[in-house]
Amino acid sequence: MTDSIKEPLKDKIIEHIYNAIVNEEFKGGDQIKELHLANSLNVSRAPIREALSELVSLGILEQKTRKGVFVKEITSKDIFDTYESKGILEGFLALEFILRASKEDFKKLYEYVDEMSIETSDRKKIVKIGELFHKTTLKYSKNRTLLDFLEKINKKSQILFYKNWAKLYSKEEVKQRHLKIIKALESQSKTLIESTIREHYFETGTKIVLLREVK
Amino acid sequence: MTDSIKEPLKDKIIEHIYNAIVNEEFKGGDQIKELHLANSLNVSRAPIREALSELVSLGILEQKTRKGVFVKEITSKDIFDTYESKGILEGFLALEFILRASKEDFKKLYEYVDEMSIETSDRKKIVKIGELFHKTTLKYSKNRTLLDFLEKINKKSQILFYKNWAKLYSKEEVKQRHLKIIKALESQSKTLIESTIREHYFETGTKIVLLREVK
DNA sequence: TTATAAAATATTGTCGACAATTTAACTTAA
DNA sequence: TTAAGTTAAATTGTCGACAATATTTTATAA
Incomplete structure (x- = not known):
């Protein structure tokens, strides 16, 4: 060391x-x-x-x-729960975004989405951009209790599920998935935002679990 | 020791x-x-x-x-955030209840509510019954990640805000507040359940903060 | 051979001491 | 007197050793 x-x-x-x-x-x-x-x-x-x-x-x-x-032994249930939790937390925390977001914030989100799908981006970079995307949607959130907890979950899942992130989605899919979130945010509908973000992570959790069961 | x-x-x-x-x-x-x-x-x-x-x-x-x-110095914001967090977590976790709850489960909830308002109950007992009430609404929840986190929050708030629990609500208010949750659960409407439970804690958080500011 | 008991080993829990760093007290200079 | 610099004290960070417990190995008996 x-x-x-x-x-x-x-x-x-x-x-x-x-x-x-x-x-x-x-x-x-x-x-x-x-x-x-x-x-x-x-x-x-x-x-x-x-x-x-x-x-x-x-x-x-x-x-x-x-x-x-x-x-810790990681069960499929653990993985699913983790992504479900991310959806619950981010879904709620992102609500602050619509109250305070500027035009520039939205522009940035669209930029990230574009970067996700350009030819030269490798997996690792896409993951990185994904993180920036989600961080942006949380930039106006102020509930320390939930933010800290979300951070812990992210750290944990980064370590434990890193290998799985490889080929879950195609570039186009990644793009569409995140565009959907932007659309929800633009709608200003709280219920739509929460359900969209929940669904976003629910889908990933389900996919990883499926991938595991097969293997 | x-x-x-x-x-x-x-x-x-x-x-x-x-x-x-x-x-x-x-x-x-x-x-x-x-x-x-x-x-x-x-x-x-x-x-x-x-x-x-x-x-x-x-x-x-x-x-x-x-x-x-x-x-740690506890700010009003911390208190508010804590209760908001409890609302978010319990609101979501309680959704499992409507999928699996039996008639007996509902009966028990009503019993708790009754006990809350009987003459002989002291503050401490009411708090205890409140805990049982909420625990019951979570009895079918299985997301370990969120349940563990909720437990941590509860432990923390028990220690830090215990003094405040004294005279927030009258017995009748306590009863009505929890009856409202039962009604939401009976409605089977997910959005109503989540918003009701969120509101339940939001109100408490707001009240404690107000109490503090005055003093 | 297999099952049980005893001994030996390995591992965590706790301790007191020293090192590195921070904080408080003291000195000195303006 | 105050401010800055220096020394002394207090406090956390790290260490190696022993105690208590758990695990593995060995010995013994059926």
């Missing part, structure tokens, strides 16, 4: 565990043993424990008292 | 801090110093740190790197 000054060890350890999970060095059900990690990273158990408990609170790991910390 | 075997120290410490906050021995903005707590509870800093970081993740305390852990 590279060490720079100032940043607490805990945070670097968290990063390390993230990567280990993404790279499937740690798999669902695996126990993460403090001393092993400590030795392999050349640190003591103290910052390891801090990192672990933070990841437990994020819902990525699971603590069993006096047994240890384990990588 | 009373010590019994088996339970990790961390949990007892958390309990202790809860109480200290409720009893206003710790006030918003106060720094909680590890060594002080450790000494006064006759334990080492290790379990103290674990307890603190858990309360940080609950959102009750706030960590500033290398500065310390502080009791």
